[in-house]
Amino acid sequence: MTSASPDLFRSAMSRYASGVTVVSTVHDDLDHAMTASAFTSVSLDPPLVLVCVDKTARFHQAIAVTRRWGVSVLAEDQADVARWLATRGRKLEGQLDHIPHRPGALTGSALVEGALCWVECRTWEMYDGGDHTIVVGQVLGIELPEKERSRPLMYFRAAYGGAPDVTNGPD
Ligand SMILES: Cc1cc2nc3c(=O)[nH]c(=O)nc-3n(C[C@H](O)[C@H](O)[C@H](O)COP(=O)(O)O)c2cc1C
DSSP, X not given: OOOOOHHHHHHHHTTSOEEOEEEXXXXXXXXXXXXXXXXXXXXXXXXEEEEEEETTSHHHHHHHHHOEEEEEEOXXXXXXXXXXXXXXXXXXXXXXXXXXXXXXXXXOOEEETTOSEEEEEEEEEEEEETXXXXXXXXXXXXXXXXXXXXXXXXXXXXXXXXXXXXXXXXX
């Protein structure tokens, strides 16, 4: 074992394959949205999820105030969306102009069309997580697409890819 230098830590964590989400909120009438892979479910009763948000991200300032947010779980063909919403310093105004989306019914947060599912949350608790904040959300609502899509967008070793088709898998 070697002590965790930032490069080694990054390299090790890049071997953990994850799904990719867009987290979103509305602050001062402006849609904030950011690519996030540090998303997971936490609790079934009550239904809780979490996302880890970089303290230096503009999204951090927004979610800390609004405490209402949405999550879109991206599908395999949405790598361009993920790339764009991970671009540091992109102009916030109009950042979703070329991404089909709609406001969530419960939070108004932008939900990306074509995603595998959508979740709307209110912040349950925020915990310090070093240079990130662990934002735990109580799930207010869930939506699944009418037409089931099966392949998630995945992120592994700094590259986007798909996953095996699991159309016949259990829910
Ligand atoms: C695949 C991928 C996953 C990411 N996951 C997270 C994450 O979970 N949390 C986070 O704070 N930033 C994450 N980022 C980085 C943010 O998307 C990026 O820093 C943010 O969009 C910068 O926006 P800003 O300039 O508005 O701060 C991820 C980036 C990529 C490419």
